[in-house]
Amino acid sequence: MTAAPVLEGHGVRLRPLTAADQPALLAILRDPTVARxxxxxxxxxxxxxxxxxxxxxxxxxxxxxxxxxxxxxxxLDPYYHSAGIDIALTEGYQSRGIGPAAVRLLARYLFEERGHHRLTIDPAADNRNAIRAYERVGFRPVGIMRQYERGADGTWHDALLMDMLAGELR
Ligand SMILES: CC(C)(COP(=O)(O)OP(=O)(O)OC[C@H]1O[C@@H](n2cnc3c(N)ncnc32)[C@H](O)[C@@H]1OP(=O)(O)O)[C@@H](O)C(=O)NCCC(=O)NCCS
Structure with a gap:
């Protein structure tokens, strides 16, 4: 496993999760706007x-x-070298530009420190807030992945594959 550093900038701090953070992690995931x-x-x-x-x-x-x-x-396969990102903010922290700031910070680390040339992110196709936030950082839509993930209602949902190349980060 990669020993992850603390990343700071754009008004946010990304701190590697530890075993002691499990209750906090569960609380974030149980926020209804995240569980959706x-x-x-x-x-x-x-x-x-x-x-x-x-x-x-x-x-x-x-x-x-x-x-x-x-x-x-x-x-890590050198022929397909890339990294994928996921994010969830609790309700009080949404819609304040924090998502784009955190994604930007992590993307810069992945491009500059982890040597990636391409990053992906795959929001639900109807998660407009997420898609707008990722476009703000420089991700572009690639295409719909049909019935990609099981939703909270138990049925399969489409997702939008988005990618960003080094040099496209805003
Ligand atoms: C998706 C997410 C990471 C975006 O981060 P963010 O900091 O909210 O992003 P922004 O502040 O740039 O907001 C993006 C857009 O969504 C809107 N938005 C975000 N949260 C909103 C909310 N709770 N209610 C209404 N609008 C909201 C913003 O106004 C903005 O719209 P605009 O482009 O017209 O200005 C964050 O909202 C989140 O974690 N949501 C819950 C979980 C989730 O959807 N995770 C993503 C799974 S792929």
Whole structure:
């Protein structure tokens, strides 16, 4: 597993998740405005989903308060080298530009420190706020991935694959 650093800038701080942060993580995932897109979480699902050593998870902090989580996973095959990002902010921290700031900070780290030339992100196709926030950072729509993920209602939902190349970061 990559030893992740603390990343700071654009008014946000990204701090690597520790075992002691599990209750905070669950509280973020149980925010109804997050669960709407991320699905229902209990402790068992948190353990299952957040135990992948290839996924690097950060808490998003604003003025020393917890605002959400952001994570990345890397494809290390040199022929397909890239990284994918996911983010969730709790309701009080949405719509204030914090999402774009956190994604920008992590994207810069992935391009400059982790040597990636291409990043991806895959919001639900009807998550307009997320799509607008990612476009603001420089991500572009690639296409719809049909029935890509199971939604909170148990049915399959389309997602929009977006990507961004080094040099396109805004
Ligand atoms: C999606 C998310 C990361 C975007 O980050 P953000 O900091 O809210 O982004 P912005 O402040 O740039 O807002 C993006 C747009 O959505 C709107 N928006 C965001 N949250 C909103 C809310 N709760 N109510 C109404 N509008 C909202 C903003 O006004 C903005 O619209 P604009 O482009 O017309 O100005 C964040 O809202 C979030 O985590 N939402 C809940 C979970 C989620 O959807 N995660 C993404 C899964 S891929």
């Amino acid at each position: 897109w991320w699905g229902e979480y209990d402790e068992a699902r948190v353990r299952a989903d957040f135990s992948d050593p290839e996924e690097v998870v950060f808490l998003v902090e604003v003025d020393d308060a917890l605002a959400g989580i952001i994570e990345y996973g890397e494809e």
